[in-house]
Amino acid sequence: MHKTNTVYENAVTTHRSAESLARAHGFESVAELAEQLPEYAKVIDVGAGASPFGVEVAKLRPDITWVNFDYSYGADPEILKEVSIGAPSNVEYVAGDATKLTDVYEPETFDAVFSYWLLPHMSLDEPGPARAAAEAMYKVTKIGGRISIGSRNDRLRRLFGGKDQYNTESGSSEEFADKIVAGTKLSKSASYLQKLINETATPFFGTSRYAKREGKQKQIYDPKAGEYIPLSSKEGVKIRGRLAIELAKRAYINKRRK
Ligand SMILES: C[S@@+](CC[C@H](N)C(=O)[O-])C[C@H]1O[C@@H](n2cnc3c(N)ncnc32)[C@H](O)[C@@H]1O
Incomplete structure (x- = not known):
């Protein structure tokens, strides 16, 4: 089986709604977030995926x-x-790797940096990789700019503060990165579940656009074989069962957390 270390291939390209992302970043709504941005602000969403957040x-x-910055824009032109x-003309789509953000942008370019469900x-x-991405996000944020990175693994569940808040503590992007990585790292059990989900769900849903294009809707990706197999085959049924169990477990955990 083809094994890869690129995070893109392990992280599904999701499309959370704009309102849910505004709330995840600590705002009441998209409208409230839009109101709070400074005039002529430059904003980046790192790992924006297929979400309409920035557009709204x-x-x-x-x-x-x-x-909107995402690895998948370069990997799959269909995405x-x-x-x-x-999209309105004030939204730009840039393909790239979050760990190399500073190769693309000068330090202190952005008034606001958002990123959701990339670092976990x-x-x-x-x-x-998460530390490198967090450091790069810190560097491209203007002094006094805002950084919001999720999802938080603690009860705070959000981080929204001026960059200078970190400068006064340490002045260091390394310390910022350590905090963010610790704050977004999944617990052992959640990591285990996420990996299982990635192994089965992500190759299927994450490349569903390819599957649609190639007329493979009735197939599912078999991570062991490294290829799409019929949904109704013995192995296909097993993978769907495993997938269903993992998704149910995840739903149960989320419900208990609320
Ligand atoms: C789980 S999705 C989150 C998308 C969106 N932020 C949301 O919450 O709906 C993670 C995204 O990160 C992107 N991604 C993964 N690794 C990346 C990297 N190294 N650099 C940039 N984007 C990356 C994936 O392509 C995917 O679109």
Whole structure:
């Protein structure tokens, strides 16, 4: 089986609603978030995926520039085509690796940096990639700018503060990165579940656009064989069963947390 270390291939390209992401970042609504951004703000959503978050905010604020940054835009042109349909001209789509954000942007470029459900995937195996991405996000944020990175694994569940808040403590992007990685790293049991889900669900849902294109809707990805197999085959049924159990477990855990 083809094994890869690229996080992209382990993190499904999701499309949470704009309102749910605004709330996840600590706002009451997209409208409230849009209101709070400074005039002519430059904003980036790192690991934006297929979410309409930036589009909805940018429609309310034609003066700002919003960058949706995601690895998948380069890896799958179909994803880029789909996500950019109907986007206003103040939204830019940039393909790239979050760990190399500083290769693309100068230090202190953005007034606000958002990132949701990217770092928890990046620290599943080891903290290095998540730490590099967090450091890069810190560096490209203006002094006094805002950084919001989720999902938080603690009860706070959000982080929203000025960059200078960290400067006064330590002035160091390394310390910021350590805090963020610790705050977004999944617990042992959640990591285990997430990996199982990634192994079965992600190759299927994450590449569902490919599957649609190639007329493979009735097939499911078999991670062991490294190929799509019929849903109704013996192995296909087993994978679906395993997937259902993992998703049910996840739903149960989420329900207990609420
Ligand atoms: C779980 S999705 C989250 C999408 C969106 N933020 C949301 O909450 O719906 C994670 C996204 O991170 C992207 N991604 C994974 N590794 C990346 C990397 N190294 N650099 C940039 N994007 C990455 C994936 O392509 C995917 O779209």
